[in-house]
Amino acid sequence: MFVINRMTKNPMTVTADTKVDEVAHLMKKHNFRRLPVVDDGKLVGFLSDSDLMRVAPSPATTLSRYEINSLLAKICVRDIMKKDVVSVNVGATIEEAALIMYKNKIGGMPVVSNMGAVVGVITETDIFKTFVDVMGLADGKTRITLEVTDKIGVVKDIAEIFGQAGVSIDSLITCKKEDNKYEIVIRGDITNIDDIKAKLEAKGYKVIHTVKIG
Structure with a gap:
């Protein structure tokens, strides 16, 4: 089993200058939990729903919806994304990906080509499904x-x-x-x-x- 056979291929990406409100809308619309951040074809960060939650106002806030959207529209992805990105090569085995995620305590990571281009995303769900398939549990x-x-x-x-x-x-x-x-x-x-x-x-x-x- 290899990462290339289990990852989500050709993932949607955003740039570091993308506004947080735009990204939040994209992630909600497409049901994404993570997005690679790419500038000029180079992986520069990784954004997750937990990063968005860190900057989102508390449910107890007295701000209006307009004020909340206005606040998020002033923040760029570069301000909240993870910059020290853990990634895995597209030619790696699924075991290598699982070990990297386990050691770094992460639920997903970008998959990059030998040239450094983002070609996929692999998550803990992909690892679990691989385990189920390999063991013939279904x-x-x-x-x-x-x-x-x-x-x-x-x-x-x-x-x-x-x-x-x-x-x-x-x-x-x-x-x-x-x-x-x-x-x-x-x-x-x-x-x-x-x-x-x-x-x-x-x-x-x-x-x-x-x-x-x-």
């Missing part, structure tokens, strides 16, 4: 969780057990625990969960959870 798969000791050949052994049982593995992930242990999560179209569970445990693999999702 397809009604059965999920089996095993606890195993870290050793060479574990995945091969488990794959052989499923193969001999005539069960195809749709996805398999591992998660490291403490004490040299791993959780292995397997998803597939498993019609007889008790049979495959018995075969796994007969080979010494501890099944700690089973569930059908979707």
Whole structure:
């Protein structure tokens, strides 16, 4: 999975000189939460709905609607946008994008080409959807969780057990625990969960959870 396949392509952009009231109208009209700020083809900032909320008057204000609009019409995007923009290259993997967003505690970021042009925006929603698609959660798969000791050949052994049982593995992930242990999560179209569970445990693999999702 790559960012280019999951991002919103050719996003709407605004310039740093755009007035805040114009941007607020655009974001509301098109239901955008974030917009890249581009001047002369170069990414110079990133604007989010939280940035707009910071400068919007409180609901308890005594200002009239005209006064509020007049106030926002005097503020430019450059005055409220994030200037130290975190971005990701269009050729990056979805895992790299997720890690960048996790480390920087952000919900979205611009996607740039090798030349530095903005070609997309990727958000936490895109990451979540990718996770759902990769794990086949919407397809009604059965999920089996095993606890195993870290050793060479574990995945091969488990794959052989499923193969001999005539069960195809749709996805398999591992998660490291403490004490040299791993959780292995397997998803597939498993019609007889008790049979495959018995075969796994007969080979010494501890099944700690089973569930059908979707």
